[in-house]
Amino acid sequence: MEKNYSRFIKQEDAYKELKELLESRLKRDLTETEDRSIKWFADCEYETVGIFYDLFKELSNK
Structure with a gap:
């Protein structure tokens, strides 16, 4: 699923x-430091950011 x-x-x-x-x-x-890292990461390719967002969300639900 896309x-x-x-x-x-x-x-x-x-x-x-x-x-x-x-x-x-x-x-x-x-x-x-975490905030700075998230700001840096948010400037990556948008699909990469979205994939990691979903991974963070899934992990936090476990």
Whole structure:
């Protein structure tokens, strides 16, 4: 099944969505270093970002 990850094309949107997911599932704010890393990662190719988003989400549900 092909997923649509176009919502991650804009780096700002990808960063916001990744940060919100991780902070909500970790139940804490990201550290400065973690936040910087997520900002860097959000600028990767949008399908890669989407795949990792789904993986993070799936892992946090286990």
